[in-house]
Amino acid sequence: MNRExxxxxxxxxxxxxEFFDDKNSLLSYLKENVKNEVIAFGGSATVSELDLPFVLEEKNSIIWHAKSGDSARYLGFSVDTYFLSANAVSETGYIVNIDGxxxxxxxxxxxxxxxxYIIGKNKITPSLEEAMDRARNVAAPKNAKRLSVSTPCAxxxxxxxxxxxxxxxxxxTVIIERATSPRTELLFADFDLGF
Structure with missing residues (x-):
């Protein structure tokens, strides 16, 4: 990972x-910097691997779209902090996400x-073109399988x-080339997370 x-x-x-060398430092940062907030999570293997809802629920109010269904998905627009990962990012400064x-x-x-955004080093590519390829041909098939979708890629x-x-x-398919939220944070993990 070329941090610079x-x-x-x-x-x-x-x-x-921000950059993190290990899971413990990443979780410590989040526990210290996300308190007394209403938070929600986009569907994410990364969020699941980190047990993030359970890590943060003690000091925050959590909207569980996985448990509450469609109504909770709309509430995600009005939260203090929204967590997700990316299917791929390019070193040139683009975030690529594919969504159903x-x-x-x-x-x-x-x-x-x-x-x-919490982004494992496995999701970083040199270029936008490679990020698009990774999102479509690596992350999407694995997500389809994780979600038990009946498609050829799954x-x-x-x-x-x-x-x-x-x-x-x-x-x-969304390509983000500039922060759209007043405060958009990219937390890069120097280890693999999600897919």
């Missing part, structure tokens, strides 16, 4: 950038007072098959 390049390119696009329902990417663009797990099925998870 990531910092330069993302801070130049109005993102707040659109609630995760929508809340990352508009509404919350603060948006925090069944084979190796790449996008450009299906046109109603239940496909790649209905929206």
């Amino acid at each position: 390049l990531l910092k330069k390119n993302f801070e130049g696009r109005q993102f707040i950038v 329902n659109g609630n995760r990417v929508a809340a990352s663009l508009f509404g919350p007072k603060r948006v925090i 069944a084979k797990g190796d790449r996008c098959y450009k299906c046109e099925l109603d239940n496909k998870i790649c209905r929206a």
